[in-house]
Amino acid sequence: MNEMDLKEIWGKSTGNVVEKPVYDIKAMLSGKSISPLRKLKRNLYIHMAYGVAGIGFFAAVMWFFPYTAVFIGSGIIMAISIFFLGQLSVMARSLERLIKLKPGNLLEALLQQHTLIRSTFRAQEAIAIPFYAVSILLGMYLGFIHDRGPADFSPQLQIWIIIGIVMVIWTFLAHKFERWMNQKAFGVHLDHMKEIISQLEQEPESIIENSL
Amino acid sequence: MKEKEFLSHINENTGLIWKLLHLYFQEEDAKRDMFQEVVLQCWAGRNNFRGDAKVSTWIYKVALFTILASQRKNAKHQHAPLAEADEKHLVTEGEARADQSEALYRCIQRLKDVDKTIITMHLDGFSNPEIAEFLGVSINNLNVKLHRVKESLKKQLTNE
Incomplete structure (x- = not known):
């Protein structure tokens, strides 16, 4: 079997193996893209909306619980949220550029996409850690003062230790949960891209001199 | 490229796109979703087509690019x-x-x-x-x- 045989067989296969579907192409133009980059962009905007809602919520907490500790805790969370929003908007702009960019080749495009998705998730996960920690601390404080009033908030060492343990466990679990969610949403895609990148980057052991 | 012209090109090359999708996907739903994605990517990038190659070649490359850089529901080979x-x-x-x-x-x-x-x-x-x-x-x-x-x-x- 020679080169021409394969091409000849392939030529025949295109006509009889695959049945052409009938689609309403015009209707498809108004459909929703399933591009992973667009999905990631939507995901970022949802996170940003949560960030804005979080700022509003903690502003309300400060309004209804005008105590120094609440101001400090809410202030820290709001500052983290604002920083978080800034970072997310930078990432959203990078994504937008990557979506609009006409990539040079497949390997370059996959490497860019893989790096951007991974770095976006790493940044989201890192920024969220202090958010979880301060949130649980503030939540426990609010529970305490709701029960006993702000004047009685002078916990013993054991209570501080318990608060510390709960804060560490909660932060750890929330962080793991976020990583699991990201892995669930994009893990398969990242693995798939990594596999194609490694296939493309794999250099042959020997180079055949004469071009085929 | 105007919409009418674009639709005509896609209609002419539906078989070409479908042939490629058939090689990479087994499930009909996956093929249909990816077909739509290919159409959307061609539509989004229609202004990048400068006419220095055949339209079918451009669509072919966009289709392959979209398929290979797309999100799969299953990491294992189809x-x-x-x-x-x-x-x-x-x-x-x-x-x-x-x-x-x-x-x-x-x-x-x-x-x-x-x-x-x-x-x-x-x-x-x-x-x-x-x-x-x-x-x-x-x-x-x-x-x-x-x-x-x-x-x-x-x-x-x-x-x-």
Whole structure:
């Protein structure tokens, strides 16, 4: 079997193996893209909306619980949220550029996409850690003062230790949960891209001199 | 490119896109979703088409690009890899009786994604430098890969 045989067989296969579907192409133009980059962009905007809602919520907490500790805790969370929003908007702009960019080749495009998705998730996960920690601390404080009033908030060492343990466990679990969610949403895609990148980057052991 | 002209080009090349999708996806839903994604990507990038190549070539490349950079629901290959096909003698008696073109199609479906892309573009008439440029690999690298895939496919088909 020679080169021409394969091409000849392939030529025949295109006509009889695959049945052409009938689609309403015009209707498809108004459909929703399933591009992973667009999905990631939507995901970022949802996170940003949560960030804005979080700022509003903690502003309300400060309004209804005008105590120094609440101001400090809410202030820290709001500052983290604002920083978080800034970072997310930078990432959203990078994504937008990557979506609009006409990539040079497949390997370059996959490497860019893989790096951007991974770095976006790493940044989201890192920024969220202090958010979880301060949130649980503030939540426990609010529970305490709701029960006993702000004047009685002078916990013993054991209570501080318990608060510390709960804060560490909660932060750890929330962080793991976020990583699991990201892995669930994009893990398969990242693995798939990594596999194609490694296939493309794999250099042959020997180079055949004469071009085929 | 106006919408009417664009729709006409896509309609003319539906078979081409579908042929590629059929190589990479088994499930009808996945093929349909990806077909729509290819159409959307072509529509979004229609202004990048400068007319220095045939429209069908441009659509072909956008389709391949979209398929390879797309999100899969399942990390595993939609089709068993060729190495497994060798081991398990997946070219069954039924397949052996089938037409050679169908057998070739099935053998290509079982290749790894990159090998599949290389052989498909080669058989569809793209030159080696064009394929290497599209993938982002060196020509030497491509030549070796292509040689191996062709040998493997010929062996598979001859065994039948």
